[in-house]
Amino acid sequence: RDLASVQALQRKHEGLERDLAALEDKVGRLGEVALQLQNRHAVSADQIAAKQAEIVGNWEALRHKAGNRKTKLDDSFKLQRFTADHRDLISWVNDMKAQLSADDLASDVSGAEALLERHQEHKGEIDARDDIFKTTTQFGQGLVTANHYAADEIKEKLSQLGEEKDTLVALWEERRKEFDQCMDLQLFHRDVEQADAWMAKQEAFLSNEDAGDSMDSVEVLIKKQEDFEKSMAAQEEKIRALDEFASKLISSEHYATDDIATKRDGVLARRRELDEKSANRRARLEDSRRLQQFNRDADEAKAWINEKLKTASDESYKDPSNLQGKLQKHQAFEAEVTANKSRIDTVSATGEELIDAGHYSSETIRTRLDELADLWRELAEQSADKGSKLKEANQQQQFNRGVEDVELWLEETEGHLASEDFGKDLTGVQKLIKKHNLLELDIAAHQDRINTIEGQAKEFVEAGPFDAPAIQEKQESVSARYESLQDPLAARKQKLQDSLRLQQLYRDIEDEETWIREKEPIAASTNLGKDLTGVQNLLKKHQALQTELSGHEDRIKSVCESAETMMGQGHYASDDIQTKVGEL
Numbered sequence: 001r002d003l004a005s006v007q008a009l010q011r012k013h014e015g016l017e018r019d020l021a022a023l024e025d026k027v028g029r030l031g032e033v034a035l036q037l038q039n040r041h042a043v044s045a046d047q048i049a050a051k052q053a054e055i056v057g058n059w060e061a062l063r064h065k066a067g068n069r070k071t072k073l074d075d076s077f078k079l080q081r082f083t084a085d086h087r088d089l090i091s092w093v094n095d096m097k098a099q100l101s102a103d104d105l106a107s108d109v110s111g112a113e114a115l116l117e118r119h120q121e122h123k124g125e126i127d128a129r130d131d132i133f134k135t136t137t138q139f140g141q142g143l144v145t146a147n148h149y150a151a152d153e154i155k156e157k158l159s160q161l162g163e164e165k166d167t168l169v170a171l172w173e174e175r176r177k178e179f180d181q182c183m184d185l186q187l188f189h190r191d192v193e194q195a196d197a198w199m200a201k202q203e204a205f206l207s208n209e210d211a212g213d214s215m216d217s218v219e220v221l222i223k224k225q226e227d228f229e230k231s232m233a234a235q236e237e238k239i240r241a242l243d244e245f246a247s248k249l250i251s252s253e254h255y256a257t258d259d260i261a262t263k264r265d266g267v268l269a270r271r272r273e274l275d276e277k278s279a280n281r282r283a284r285l286e287d288s289r290r291l292q293q294f295n296r297d298a299d300e301a302k303a304w305i306n307e308k309l310k311t312a313s314d315e316s317y318k319d320p321s322n323l324q325g326k327l328q329k330h331q332a333f334e335a336e337v338t339a340n341k342s343r344i345d346t347v348s349a350t351g352e353e354l355i356d357a358g359h360y361s362s363e364t365i366r367t368r369l370d371e372l373a374d375l376w377r378e379l380a381e382q383s384a385d386k387g388s389k390l391k392e393a394n395q396q397q398q399f400n401r402g403v404e405d406v407e408l409w410l411e412e413t414e415g416h417l418a419s420e421d422f423g424k425d426l427t428g429v430q431k432l433i434k435k436h437n438l439l440e441l442d443i444a445a446h447q448d449r450i451n452t453i454e455g456q457a458k459e460f461v462e463a464g465p466f467d468a469p470a471i472q473e474k475q476e477s478v479s480a481r482y483e484s485l486q487d488p489l490a491a492r493k494q495k496l497q498d499s500l501r502l503q504q505l506y507r508d509i510e511d512e513e514t515w516i517r518e519k520e521p522i523a524a525s526t527n528l529g530k531d532l533t534g535v536q537n538l539l540k541k542h543q544a545l546q547t548e549l550s551g552h553e554d555r556i557k558s559v560c561e562s563a564e565t566m567m568g569q570g571h572y573a574s575d576d577i578q579t580k581v582g583e584l
Contacts, residue, residue, distance in 0.1 A: 027059045078143055079150050085136040086157045092129065093164045096122065100168075100175050105182045109190050112183040119179050123172060133165055181254050188249065191242045192263045198235060199270050202228070206277045211288035215296055218289045232278060239271050290354060291361050297347045298368050305344075305375045308337060312382035327394045330387055337383055344376050392463065396471070399456045403474045406449055410481045413443065417488035422499035426507045429500045436496055443485055450482050501566060502573050508559045509584050515552065519545060559584065 034052035038045040100122060103115055140158045144151045205228060212218030246264035250257050311333060351369045355362045416439055423429030457475035461468045522545055529535030563581040567574040 023059070027055065030055055078139075079148065079154070082136065082140050082143060082154060083157070085132070085139070086161055089129070089133060089136060089161060090164055093168045096126065096168055097171055100171050103175075103179075105178070107186070109183070109186045112179065112186040115179045116176075116183055119172070119176055123176075126168065126172060133161070137161065178255065181249070181252075181256070184245075184249055185254065185256050185260070188242070188245060188260060188263070191238070191245070192267055195235075195239060195242060195267050196270070199267075199274055202232070202274055203277070206274070206281050211284050212292065215289075215292040218285065218292050222285050222289060229278060229282070232275070239267065243268060284360070287354075287357075287359055290350070291359065291365070294347065294350050294354060294365065295368070297350070298372055301344055301347050301372060302375060304340065305372075305379050308333070309375070309379055309382060312379055312386050314386070324394060324397075327390045330383075330390050334383055334387055337379065341376075344372065347372065395456065396460065399453065399460065399471065400474075402449065402453055402456075403478055406446065406453065406478050406482075409446065410478070410485070413439065413485060414481075414488070417485065417492050419492075422495050423503060426500070426503040429496065429503045433496050433500060436493055440489065440493070443482075443489060446482065450479055453478055495572075498571060501562075502571065502577070505559065505562055505566065505577065506580065508562070509580050512552075512556055512559055512584055519548070556584070 031052060034048050034055075037048045041048065100119070103118065105112075105115075137158060140154045140161075143154050144158070148154060210221065212221050243264060246260050249260050254260060348369055351365045354365050355369075359365060416435075421432065423432045453475050457471050460471045522541070527538065529538050560581055563577045567577050571577060
């Protein structure tokens, strides 16, 4: 029935075999006694032989039965041992299946790790039983091969044992896959939780609406935003790895595919939203920085304009001292203002760009632009007005100086024209005429200055400066004095011409008198010669003198005629001329 009862029967049979071993000696001795009896009792030899044969036959039959019994008990023992081993293995398989099926899936990484570790321990147990399975299988197959009386039953049990083992291994593999998926799922859940926690922290950072109220504060916020973006970039690899991990689990037909896909999509959507918020935050901070830059530039431009307005609105033009220097300084000021127009235009253009881009502070920017434009217009108007007044004051001062210069020139020129010096000799007269010619050119050249003064005076009168009457009076006085130079100029020129003719006449008379004085000694000579040759030479010289006298007579007449003409014209030195001509 079972291994224990078979073993009990075997032990009982072994006692029987020991009894048979003892009987075998008795049977042997009986055989010897039978032979002895046959020899002794020939009459009963046949009967004794028959009896001996019967005993031997029974003994052999008993021994054969004992052998068969032993064989059957051995076969039964082997069957029961195989059956016991089979039963134990089946029981162990069932227990192991129960253990493999008993573990619930873990809800965290450490639980999943414990499950995998325990499951691997089960694998160790299964592998440790592999030799027992092989031994039992080989033992059963040996019984079948030996044509055991229960070969069919053994075959059935061998088949069941193989199937159960395969089922156990398959169950272990199935549970291993399930535990691996559980581990992957918990790792995925952990990564999702970490990503959610990290993104929640970043969302809290991005929820800050502070965009800074100064350049420094904006720079600090932008630095924090840059650090945040670096953190985002560093985390991007983890998000990408999480996405790839989730896709791998889904493609491997994970038992929690729907849950994985949902969580993965949630993380990716949240990440995209975080990226969008970060971009919006960065854009707002950049807008804030541009706004603060604009405000800073606008403040600097406003301060600069206000500072320049003080200079542009002063009334330094009313002080006539150093007007030229003031005008040059204002021209430099205007150049500075003009040079800074591009700066103002840049600020305005920046503001307009911010407004066109829909900046969140467009209204404030527009107000500041209008204020800056008004200040710039005021500065331009004040600067132009001051420049105009400085130019007027300078022009008036230049006009006055020009008038003063012309008046000094007029006074000097009038003095020259009033001079009674008409020359005392020909050279002196010629110099005076040259000087007079230069004076005429100078007077003619001053016509442009007189015209300029008249034009300036007309402009001043038309512009209506406060002292227009005085300017006009000065202009009229200068013009009148200039016009009054013409008569004295012509009169002096005439007198100089008359003086030139007089001095030329005196020069001619003097030349003739000099010639006469040179010839007079020759004519008055008392040397009449001492010999013929001497007389002939003297005659030749006298003839040459007479010829020269005849030739010079026309020159004398011409000089005298010139003198008569001058006297006839009422020359102012007629008396002196008459005396000189009489002496000639």
